[in-house]
Amino acid sequence: MNTLNIHVNGRPMMVKKGITVLEACHQAGIKIPTLCHLNLEEYGIVNKVASCRICVVEIENRATLVPSCAEKVYEGMHIKSDSLRAINARRNNLELLLSNHPFECLTCTKNLTCELQSLAEELNIRDISFTGKKMDYPIDHSSEAIVKDPNKCVMCRRCETMCNDVQTVGVLSGLRRGFDAVVAPAFNLDMLETSCTYCGQCVAVCPTGALTERNDVPRVWKRLSNKNYHMVVQVAPAVRVALGEMFGMAPGSISTGKIVTALRRLGFDAVFDTNFGADLTIMEEARELVHRIEEGGTLPMLTSCCPAWVKFIEHQFPDMLDVPSTCKSPQTMVGAIAKTYYAEKVNLPSKQIKVVSIMPCVAKKAESARPELSKENLHHVDYTLSTREFGHMIKEAGIEFEALPDGDFDNILGESTGAAAIFGTTGGVIEAATRTAYELLTGDPLEHIDFEELRGLEGVREATVTIGDLDLKIGIAHGLGNARKLLEDIKAGKADYHAIEIMACPGGCIGGGGQPYHHGDMSIIKARQKAIYDIDKNTPRRKSHENEMVLKLYQDYLGDPYGEKAHDLLHTCYTKGERI
Amino acid sequence: MDTVVKDTLQYRIALRNCGLINPENIDDYIAVKGYEALAVTLEQYTPKKVINIVKESHLRGRGGGGFPTGIKWELTAREQSDEKYIICNADEGDPGAFMDRSILEGDPHSVIEAMIIAGYAIGASKGYVYIRAEYPLAIDRLETAIKQAKSYGFLGNNIFDSNFSFDLELKLGAGAFVCGEETALINSLQGLRGEPTKKPPFPSVSGFRQKPTNVNNVETFANIPAIILKGSDWFNAIGTDHSKGTKVFALAGKINNVGLVEVPMGTTLRDIIYEIGGGIVDDKQFKAVQTGGPSGGVITEENLDTPIDYESIRNIGSMMGSGGMIVLDEDDDMVEISKFFLDFTQDESCGKCTPCRIGTKRLYEILERLTNMEGSPEDLDLLEELAQNVKDSSLCGLGQSAPNPILSTIDRFREEYEAYAYRTKRTTYAIDDNKCIGCTKCSRVCPVDCITGEVKQVHVINEANCIACGACYNACPVDAIIKP
Numbered sequence A: 001m002n003t004l005n006i007h008v009n010g011r012p013m014m015v016k017k018g019i020t021v022l023e024a025c026h027q028a029g030i031k032i033p034t035l036c037h038l039n040l041e042e043y044g045i046v047n048k049v050a051s052c053r054i055c056v057v058e059i060e061n062r063a064t065l066v067p068s069c070a071e072k073v074y075e076g077m078h079i080k081s082d083s084l085r086a087i088n089a090r091r092n093n094l095e096l097l098l099s100n101h102p103f104e105c106l107t108c109t110k111n112l113t114c115e116l117q118s119l120a121e122e123l124n125i126r127d128i129s130f131t132g133k134k135m136d137y138p139i140d141h142s143s144e145a146i147v148k149d150p151n152k153c154v155m156c157r158r159c160e161t162m163c164n165d166v167q168t169v170g171v172l173s174g175l176r177r178g179f180d181a182v183v184a185p186a187f188n189l190d191m192l193e194t195s196c197t198y199c200g201q202c203v204a205v206c207p208t209g210a211l212t213e214r215n216d217v218p219r220v221w222k223r224l225s226n227k228n229y230h231m232v233v234q235v236a237p238a239v240r241v242a243l244g245e246m247f248g249m250a251p252g253s254i255s256t257g258k259i260v261t262a263l264r265r266l267g268f269d270a271v272f273d274t275n276f277g278a279d280l281t282i283m284e285e286a287r288e289l290v291h292r293i294e295e296g297g298t299l300p301m302l303t304s305c306c307p308a309w310v311k312f313i314e315h316q317f318p319d320m321l322d323v324p325s326t327c328k329s330p331q332t333m334v335g336a337i338a339k340t341y342y343a344e345k346v347n348l349p350s351k352q353i354k355v356v357s358i359m360p361c362v363a364k365k366a367e368s369a370r371p372e373l374s375k376e377n378l379h380h381v382d383y384t385l386s387t388r389e390f391g392h393m394i395k396e397a398g399i400e401f402e403a404l405p406d407g408d409f410d411n412i413l414g415e416s417t418g419a420a421a422i423f424g425t426t427g428g429v430i431e432a433a434t435r436t437a438y439e440l441l442t443g444d445p446l447e448h449i450d451f452e453e454l455r456g457l458e459g460v461r462e463a464t465v466t467i468g469d470l471d472l473k474i475g476i477a478h479g480l481g482n483a484r485k486l487l488e489d490i491k492a493g494k495a496d497y498h499a500i501e502i503m504a505c506p507g508g509c510i511g512g513g514g515q516p517y518h519h520g521d522m523s524i525i526k527a528r529q530k531a532i533y534d535i536d537k538n539t540p541r542r543k544s545h546e547n548e549m550v551l552k553l554y555q556d557y558l559g560d561p562y563g564e565k566a567h568d569l570l571h572t573c574y575t576k577g578e579r580i
Numbered sequence B: 001m002d003t004v005v006k007d008t009l010q011y012r013i014a015l016r017n018c019g020l021i022n023p024e025n026i027d028d029y030i031a032v033k034g035y036e037a038l039a040v041t042l043e044q045y046t047p048k049k050v051i052n053i054v055k056e057s058h059l060r061g062r063g064g065g066g067f068p069t070g071i072k073w074e075l076t077a078r079e080q081s082d083e084k085y086i087i088c089n090a091d092e093g094d095p096g097a098f099m100d101r102s103i104l105e106g107d108p109h110s111v112i113e114a115m116i117i118a119g120y121a122i123g124a125s126k127g128y129v130y131i132r133a134e135y136p137l138a139i140d141r142l143e144t145a146i147k148q149a150k151s152y153g154f155l156g157n158n159i160f161d162s163n164f165s166f167d168l169e170l171k172l173g174a175g176a177f178v179c180g181e182e183t184a185l186i187n188s189l190q191g192l193r194g195e196p197t198k199k200p201p202f203p204s205v206s207g208f209r210q211k212p213t214n215v216n217n218v219e220t221f222a223n224i225p226a227i228i229l230k231g232s233d234w235f236n237a238i239g240t241d242h243s244k245g246t247k248v249f250a251l252a253g254k255i256n257n258v259g260l261v262e263v264p265m266g267t268t269l270r271d272i273i274y275e276i277g278g279g280i281v282d283d284k285q286f287k288a289v290q291t292g293g294p295s296g297g298v299i300t301e302e303n304l305d306t307p308i309d310y311e312s313i314r315n316i317g318s319m320m321g322s323g324g325m326i327v328l329d330e331d332d333d334m335v336e337i338s339k340f341f342l343d344f345t346q347d348e349s350c351g352k353c354t355p356c357r358i359g360t361k362r363l364y365e366i367l368e369r370l371t372n373m374e375g376s377p378e379d380l381d382l383l384e385e386l387a388q389n390v391k392d393s394s395l396c397g398l399g400q401s402a403p404n405p406i407l408s409t410i411d412r413f414r415e416e417y418e419a420y421a422y423r424t425k426r427t428t429y430a431i432d433d434n435k436c437i438g439c440t441k442c443s444r445v446c447p448v449d450c451i452t453g454e455v456k457q458v459h460v461i462n463e464a465n466c467i468a469c470g471a472c473y474n475a476c477p478v479d480a481i482i483k484p
């Protein structure tokens, strides 16, 4: 009933009903090349526009070739994947794409990670039969985060699927007709002029170098070589479970210690942990939540550590700017403390300290440039590098990453708890906040630290946590489309959550736009998530308010959590935007 | 009216009222049995019966594909859904085609009536006419007709006191050729980018708003009221074994009578061109007739006696398409003809899929290289190989048929392509030594002074400077100038 009999290249086989020709061929041990196809099943995202025509096969009794990624098998189907007709068509279509592609592989950001490049190798392309006009669009360097080179666009529409269907931001879509067709914002506006959140999910899926993060590596090299600056660096929680992939380590390898050593060898004067900032965020955010609950403030409170999500609400729900927590993100908190408290300790003027962040994120680049995230005209964070850019720096410096000994973060912004570690995955921030809020509200020690009900990869999750006589209702969304659903429920008065965690990227920061490319392999994201929870489990202290260095910071410098000085340094405000 | 009504070879069904009634007056339409088919349908027939009549008429879609209309209706009727839609495709974008425009301008009620009948048959209560914004008169007439039909109770709730209700709306297309493709049309109707999506699913299963949707062409619809009233046997008596009824063609090119003709399926091209069309302009030599517009091909002398229907026209290497028919004479350059169509398709490609977006551009560029005398014999192989691939692997009908003009002309007129590829084609004018009488007329009109010769002596054209303007050709009293 649920199986079908088909033939693949003359050999009979039985397959499950409902699968695609591509999947059937895979089961038959045949790899059909693909380009536009992208299947992120776990998130319910499948890009099957069938536009590239690279995966075409012959099907008996069909007049034309058929894209295997978008065609379901049927009883009695005869598939021919290896006929000369099919092979020639694939090659022909790839050659057409290449004939309209700049030959800049050697200097392209995507060199060796480009799917078009691998495809050319896979299909054994040795020369290109066609010559002719090539696209000639200006490159969009307008934003602080994303660079868009339309001339490298192959019209796979993956970015459009991410931007419209998954993130519901709607900035990228097909523009113009015929040969001039590209994916771009409406009227071919610069990215800066749109409501782009810079989540970078388009960058994460773009098979070519058409969408990349802004390259900030040269600027950081320059600063590092200038001895007048005291170079401070921080590393986000999700970086340590992904960076190893760039050096052949298995997905989910934890490389915290190696990262610290690598950063010292690159010449940084102080190596701090964004996880410290995460614990600090919880100190403030949990307080804010308790405050809102006890004083009748706006509920639900939404987390604010993801800058893409912040930009989303500013542009898409400008009348709801009182719901996000006013807490700055962990990276900017670390930057703020580094240029004040730490500067005092090492006896340096703030302006002599430069803060570099290593983030799984593209949006953090734009966040760092926000004018309000500064003090006395000095940005809290000066340069933000993606995990990928950091990996490139290590390679460039000739450091053999896999062989590095472990190092320890510098004090005092180097200490962190397990609660901070889980900031890197969807559900983590709210779990960390709950651990602290529980003890704040009840005054009792929390017995069961693992809130399994808050974990997972489902797009929207909710759970009720009983804290004394309060039933704390928690919502979680990752992916901005899911966030939109929650916000619309709140707006319609249909949701009675106390607190909601939102992460722009599917999976949270482990799936961030700045992480090593997953090329559609979801098992990589899962391995990263598991590693995050492993770090938490193996950290002696697992509640943010038990971070002794954070406590010391309050004692020495900030005063009370959620107090006046903390407000001045660690909280921010939001600006209404437009939907473009 | 642009129609040519000249002789007994024509048979009007789709154009039956065009030019005969006032299209802005519903009473005129009613006077010629208008809305009687609808009355009969609602009062006497079950939806199933209506579908059976259309099925048995063997009417096939006039929008180009020739898909049996009754079967399409049945497939849409079969789907279970709370909502279904009827769409009339009036996007007519083929260069030179205007049959749908003429029907909508001349007899809008026949299309409206047919759409209501279709709605009843498949269980839809809402219809859309997707019409090119470049057709202001047709839009006007349709709007007037819809208003009148509403005030007469033919549109709206409980039509003819039945419990069937149907409403109709006009939607203006932005004028992209590809929006005539039904899935692109539906996307455009929904406010999305007008680009095709993969089939299956077909609109009959998942169309407008993901609901079962029946899309038919204007001319297809225009046949329906006549079929309902006169019966399928009547319709079956007209046409060939597999193609019943008539087809409207738009005659154009080097032919004496240009305009619309409606002939029974099975009429030969010779009859259309020579009897109805009045033969070739200036009695020049007939070279070929291009049918099917940018998706079709050329038919040459040897096939002029083939009775034309959907199958036979395919067998002789062309397409029915929507009914464009361009007559070519001895002066026409087949490579230029291909180039003309490819220029159109590469421009009108929606840009979604690789073979069409880049492939049609490259095909055009190869043709351009050839006609610029910059091509090579290898270009011919490349042209053929690429043309086959674009046909074989494009996503929608536009790309799949875009290479047809090339493939068909290269098949029939290979020597013309070779003349370019081997650069043996003369591109300048010359003078026939034996005919020249030395009158000096040519040298006097040449704008670039490249003709020399003494009075009463044979003249010579300096080919290096000739710009091929043809001034000498027109000036010569004794036909001594040889065309390129």
Ligand SMILES: Cc1cc2nc3c(=O)[nH]c(=O)nc-3n(C[C@H](O)[C@H](O)[C@H](O)COP(=O)(O)O)c2cc1C
Pocket: B060, B061, B062, B063, B064, B065, B066, B067, B069, B089, B090, B091, B092, B093, B094, B177, B178, B179, B180, B181, B182, B183, B215, B216, B217, B218, B220, B221, B322, B396, B397, B398
């Ligand atoms: C590129 C392209 C353009 C088309 N343009 C038209 C058109 O202008 N009018 C039309 O009726 N059908 C057009 N079609 C065919 C439609 O997709 C569809 O088959 C037709 O409207 C169905 O109606 P029928 O069954 O009555 O012919 C076009 C198809 C393609 C591939």
Ligand code: SF4
Pocket: A152, A153, A154, A155, A156, A157, A158, A159, A160, A183, A202, A205, A206, A207, A208, A210, A211
């Ligand atoms: S920008 Fe990249 S992801 Fe977007 S359509 Fe072009 S190639 Fe695909």
Ligand code: SF4
Pocket: A198, A199, A200, A305, A306, A307, A308, A309, A360, A361, A362, A363, A364, A503, A504, A505, A508, A509, A510, A511, A512, A513, A514
């Ligand atoms: S989820 Fe994380 S990686 Fe993604 S935009 Fe937000 S902060 Fe950046």
Ligand code: SF4
Pocket: B178, B195, B196, B348, B349, B350, B351, B352, B353, B354, B356, B357, B394, B395, B396, B397, B398, B399, B400
């Ligand atoms: S064949 Fe051409 S018109 Fe059709 S989907 Fe492909 S690019 Fe668009």
